[in-house]
Amino acid sequence: MKLALFASGNGSNVQAIIDAVEKNQLTAELVCLICDKPKAHVIGRAVAAHIPIWTSTYKEQGGKDLWEQAVVDYLAMLGVEMIILAGFMRIIGNRLLRAYPQRILNIHPSLLPQFPGLHSIQNVFAAGVSETGVTIHWVDEGVDTGPIVAQERIKIDPTWTIEQLASAIHTVEHRLYPQIIQQVIQSFT
Numbered sequence: 082m083k084l085a086l087f088a089s090g091n092g093s094n095v096q097a098i099i100d101a102v103e104k105n106q107l108t109a110e111l112v113c114l115i116c117d118k119p120k121a122h123v124i125g126r127a128v129a130a131h132i133p134i135w136t137s138t139y140k141e142q143g144g145k146d147l148w149e150q151a152v153v154d155y156l157a158m159l160g161v162e163m164i165i166l167a168g169f170m171r172i173i174g175n176r177l178l179r180a181y182p183q184r185i186l187n188i189h190p191s192l193l194p195q196f197p198g199l200h201s202i203q204n205v206f207a208a209g210v211s212e213t214g215v216t217i218h219w220v221d222e223g224v225d226t227g228p229i230v231a232q233e234r235i236k237i238d239p240t241w242t243i244e245q246l247a248s249a250i251h252t253v254e255h256r257l258y259p260q261i262i263q264q265v266i267q268s269f270t
């Protein structure tokens with residue numbers, strides 16, 4: 082299965098996926114990284130893994146719609162079958178959704194439908210709740226509203242700092258995302 086990774090920032094989830102492919106835990110071809118932030122840290126991770134990179138800002142492409150069209154054309158040229166959002170900080174629009182219906186997966190650092198959108202970890206921490214988690218879901222036209230594929234709960238220790246909470250979430254993300262991508266691929270083949 083040919084996958085395109087989409088990311089905007091650090092890319093620790095992209096790294097976990099790259100590592101899983103290298104260890105043969107994930108049987109997929111990572112055919113490109115799509116990045117809307119040409120200076121993002123994730124770019125170096127893709128370079129090191131020899132993954133082709135397509136990076137451009139919305140502004141450079143003349144807006145979101147033209148950016149998405151350019152990406153759809155590039156993905157079609159590469160034969161991409163599924164899109165993996167891993168810290169991609171843009172809302173997916175109609176051009177991508179139409180080209181990849183129920184073929185765009187996202188990971189979100191909360192137990193959706195609780196704490197959707199930006200700053201979920203900060204919001205969970207500020208709310209003082211006793212548990213949170215990680216959600217992997219299909220992307221639809223809403224913000225973190227698509228069908229849920231998998232969730233894992235994390236009990237929050239009341240002594241944790243926000244950094245400890247974030248670290249606990251990322252540890253689960255890095256294990257769960259490659260596993261679930263592999264399950265989804267197997268369900269298609």
Ligand code: GRF
Pocket residue numbers: 088090091092093094095167168169188189190254
């Ligand atoms: C992750 O917490 C993911 O759930 C969210 O964005 C963050 C990306 O982190 N969508 P990284 O760039 O993969 O380190």
